[in-house]
Amino acid sequence: MLVAGILGLLFLLLFLAVPVAFAMLIAGIVGLYLAGGAYPVIGVLKSGPYEHVASYTLSTLPMFVLMAELMSASNITRDLFRAANGWLGHLRGGLAYAAVSGGVLLAAVCGSSSAAAATLASAIHPEMRRYGYSASFSAGALAAVGTLAIMIPPSIALVLYGILTETSVGLLLIAGLLPGLLTALAYIVTIQLIARLRPASVARSQPRVPMAQRLRTSLPALPMFLLLGAMITLIYSGTVTPTEVGALGALCAFAIALTLGRLGRRSLSDAVFRATRSSAMILCIVAFSAVFAVFLTLSGAPQTILALVQGSGLSPVSVLLLVLAVLLVLGIFLDQIAILIITMPLIFPLMTGLGYDPIWLGIIVVKTAEIGLLTPPVGLNLFILSATAKVPVATVARGVTPFVIAELIVLALLVAFPQIALWLPGLSNLTGG
Amino acid sequence: MRHAERFVDVLERASDILAAVGLCTMMLIISADALGRLFGAPLQGAYEFTAYYLMVIVAFLALPRSYATGGQVRLELLEPWLARLPGGLARRGVALLSLAAFGLLLWFSGDEALRRIADRETTFGVVQWPLYLSYVWMPAGIAILILRLALDVVRPDAPRRGAARPDAARPDAAGVAGR
Amino acid sequence: TELKLADQFPATHVITREGTQAFFDYIKAHPEADLSVQHFPGEQLGKANSMLDLVRNRVADIAMVGISYVTERMPLATLMELPGLYRDSFDGYEPFLHLAEKDLAGIDFDRNNVKLLWVLVTPPYQLLMKRSEPIASLADIEGMKTRVAGSTGELAAKALGLVPVKMAAPDLYVALERGTLDAAIYTLSAMRSYKLEEVTNSFTTNASLGGVAFGAFINKDVWNGLSDTQRKVLLAAGAEAGFHTTCALMKGDLKAQEALKGMGKAVYAMPDALVAQFADKLSVVDAEWQKQMAGRNLPGEQMMTRFRDYQKQARADGTAAAERDRCLGK
Numbered sequence A: 001m002l003v004a005g006i007l008g009l010l011f012l013l014l015f016l017a018v019p020v021a022f023a024m025l026i027a028g029i030v031g032l033y034l035a036g037g038a039y040p041v042i043g044v045l046k047s048g049p050y051e052h053v054a055s056y057t058l059s060t061l062p063m064f065v066l067m068a069e070l071m072s073a074s075n076i077t078r079d080l081f082r083a084a085n086g087w088l089g090h091l092r093g094g095l096a097y098a099a100v101s102g103g104v105l106l107a108a109v110c111g112s113s114s115a116a117a118a119t120l121a122s123a124i125h126p127e128m129r130r131y132g133y134s135a136s137f138s139a140g141a142l143a144a145v146g147t148l149a150i151m152i153p154p155s156i157a158l159v160l161y162g163i164l165t166e167t168s169v170g171l172l173l174i175a176g177l178l179p180g181l182l183t184a185l186a187y188i189v190t191i192q193l194i195a196r197l198r199p200a201s202v203a204r205s206q207p208r209v210p211m212a213q214r215l216r217t218s219l220p221a222l223p224m225f226l227l228l229g230a231m232i233t234l235i236y237s238g239t240v241t242p243t244e245v246g247a248l249g250a251l252c253a254f255a256i257a258l259t260l261g262r263l264g265r266r267s268l269s270d271a272v273f274r275a276t277r278s279s280a281m282i283l284c285i286v287a288f289s290a291v292f293a294v295f296l297t298l299s300g301a302p303q304t305i306l307a308l309v310q311g312s313g314l315s316p317v318s319v320l321l322l323v324l325a326v327l328l329v330l331g332i333f334l335d336q337i338a339i340l341i342i343t344m345p346l347i348f349p350l351m352t353g354l355g356y357d358p359i360w361l362g363i364i365v366v367k368t369a370e371i372g373l374l375t376p377p378v379g380l381n382l383f384i385l386s387a388t389a390k391v392p393v394a395t396v397a398r399g400v401t402p403f404v405i406a407e408l409i410v411l412a413l414l415v416a417f418p419q420i421a422l423w424l425p426g427l428s429n430l431t432g433g
Numbered sequence B: 001m002r003h004a005e006r007f008v009d010v011l012e013r014a015s016d017i018l019a020a021v022g023l024c025t026m027m028l029i030i031s032a033d034a035l036g037r038l039f040g041a042p043l044q045g046a047y048e049f050t051a052y053y054l055m056v057i058v059a060f061l062a063l064p065r066s067y068a069t070g071g072q073v074r075l076e077l078l079e080p081w082l083a084r085l086p087g088g089l090a091r092r093g094v095a096l097l098s099l100a101a102f103g104l105l106l107w108f109s110g111d112e113a114l115r116r117i118a119d120r121e122t123t124f125g126v127v128q129w130p131l132y133l134s135y136v137w138m139p140a141g142i143a144i145l146i147l148r149l150a151l152d153v154v155r156p157d158a159p160r161r162g163a164a165r166p167d168a169a170r171p172d173a174a175g176v177a178g179r
Numbered sequence C: 001t002e003l004k005l006a007d008q009f010p011a012t013h014v015i016t017r018e019g020t021q022a023f024f025d026y027i028k029a030h031p032e033a034d035l036s037v038q039h040f041p042g043e044q045l046g047k048a049n050s051m052l053d054l055v056r057n058r059v060a061d062i063a064m065v066g067i068s069y070v071t072e073r074m075p076l077a078t079l080m081e082l083p084g085l086y087r088d089s090f091d092g093y094e095p096f097l098h099l100a101e102k103d104l105a106g107i108d109f110d111r112n113n114v115k116l117l118w119v120l121v122t123p124p125y126q127l128l129m130k131r132s133e134p135i136a137s138l139a140d141i142e143g144m145k146t147r148v149a150g151s152t153g154e155l156a157a158k159a160l161g162l163v164p165v166k167m168a169a170p171d172l173y174v175a176l177e178r179g180t181l182d183a184a185i186y187t188l189s190a191m192r193s194y195k196l197e198e199v200t201n202s203f204t205t206n207a208s209l210g211g212v213a214f215g216a217f218i219n220k221d222v223w224n225g226l227s228d229t230q231r232k233v234l235l236a237a238g239a240e241a242g243f244h245t246t247c248a249l250m251k252g253d254l255k256a257q258e259a260l261k262g263m264g265k266a267v268y269a270m271p272d273a274l275v276a277q278f279a280d281k282l283s284v285v286d287a288e289w290q291k292q293m294a295g296r297n298l299p300g301e302q303m304m305t306r307f308r309d310y311q312k313q314a315r316a317d318g319t320a321a322a323e324r325d326r327c328l329g330k
């Protein structure tokens, strides 16, 4: 009951246009007070928001944001899109396919879906707008494409699941690859459908560009491939860790821009300040959601609901569906890390006890939590797109809807065919357990 | 009033600059650590310095200006209706509510920071980090934010400096194709 | 009375299943105390480094605090991280329990407004390496990039000629897999919960590169509000938890050794000469620790002497051996 009331308060605040981070803080404080009195309020305010931000792991986020701002300030992404337009512009939605491919490449170096969404928003959204895609379609598609980072290795969420449940991190990361690519495929199909059903939101197709001109426009796109290639090499050769690669990427982007003479003092400082403010926005949502997450934990509501599911004596399939429903509902107002931390101590023993495979469960749970990043009113990727691309949240939410439907279909496929997730780990010679 | 606004604006800019410097330092330090490790000489203390200081500085010192320039994301769905309320009621109400929450946050986190400073809390190890200096940035940023929120309660319609840039791109496909 | 217990360990972690569970079991078996404890595992109420804050500020009533996370507030207790301090879990547990109750309470604990319920001590840290052949000399490990944890890990690694690397736990697996790291300093059982055996090949069993101690604390105001029966039951339940956790970790290490051998990995005791060389090199860590404690006007040297005295006593009167036997079911 209390939880319902506080959720109501949170939604009310959000609809009164209170900044999201502030709304989480206000609702969290009220909730904590009603759930546990003054002590939890004081205790959590003293150090909760601080400690969630003072984290080395989280540094990957501002670093990717900085990299993206440097890339767009020096027009590295503009050149890439001009080249992509030469090759794909005659297809309806051609550049959107390019964005999905770019998202897959980015996902191969970036382990955080928030960081990926912010990168895409600042680097690609302006380009898609320039080529005539509607704000809603572009922002929605990029918010969705950002979530690929969570499935395609490396992935902070899968690693966290591995640590929380003592499941092999290596197997989880391998297991995420096919579901991630399947999701990318689903996005491409979605874009195709949108291009047919809602042609106005997708850029008109343009005349075919002669091959010579295609090649000519491709040359300036090289720096971008150089950058991504460097990052992939750094990460897979073990030179840097997934947490560090964003910083190296930013440094490379900076070096490339300087070499090409693309970065004036003015555009450099603009890029840095934009990156700083975007980072602060996202980090503050992380910091103040923590207050709300502690309230939710202390209220005992998730625990009670899952205990009910556990004691219900339902069939394993029904239990699975109920658990997924709980995760989807939590995803409406929490980010995926918080969801994993709050629910895994309950869900993991429950589900593995029913005979579900721990690796497969990890993919399903992370996938479901990932969908939560895209669902309003509280969807971190929506907010990141909105703030970085300067598009109202409602517009992003409208644009992302078809992609969420695609995500749900992919989730259903993953549930129906566990082999999609388990085939690759089965081939690997890792000796888990 | 004008003076107060000038003052808050200067504070916001200064802390924003500090945060931006922190962000660039973070890039350099993490890179130096990773590349140094390649040659068997990682940058000692990069881990703690990033987590304890730079992350906190970036998050909370850029917060005031990020709020003042409309960078803090919010749902604008009902904005047109809310704007019609007389006397800037919606803006004032939101600012007042936020003021209360951040006031509590400043009170308790500031208290905590002062206690740690009084104890000169310092970690043990190769580098003895003055941890108390890690706890001052959040209250500092929140304090500046609170000044801005207070101004918003008094004068909700004050013009903003350096407000958000509009969507820079033009939906102008033909122009591009012609190039 | 309802109490909230917070910790950082996942619900499936051996510390939760075999150690903390003993605490709950004991309390359940003593209904006369009218206590119920609600468990918030896996950082649900706050990050690992904020456990002391949680219990101090009464967000939780009881919390398990890793000493390495709060070196600024419990500096003397970092003694437990010093390399070569104890031979196995119970060789460290018994003396640390005495030191904590008799000596540290007045200095490190009281000023944080917390009361100790139980302690746990991990088995001594070992070297886990990617290389497959056992090490024969210090030259073999020279310049190895080694992930260190805790506050003394970096000091110890430097003393041995390793390159100490700090790294977030989530990156550890991939870093070992791809050769970003050559080695890590860790306990074998903890390593198994991260599945690091998939990406490492050889393991020492007698390196004793330090360890980690945890204290489970209850907020003093909460403690003062409890009845005598409740306090008695909590302390007894804590003693159970301390013993069972330490025991589970020790057995976990032994089991891990067997499992690793079964996987065909090199699990070996270093030759005595090398162990002596290690000890020789590592003595600078003790000196540095004492120096830093002295710099804070803390009785570091005295605590070290006390610890060694308690340890001698526990070795001599057979307390440590008895606990070890009880644990291994002998």
Ligand code: NA
Binding pocket: A106, A107, A108, A109, A110, A111, A112, A148, A149, A150, A151, A152, A153, A154, A155
């Ligand atoms: Na990824």
Ligand code: NA
Binding pocket: A331, A332, A333, A334, A371, A372, A373, A374, A375, A376, A377, A378, A379, A380
């Ligand atoms: Na959501």
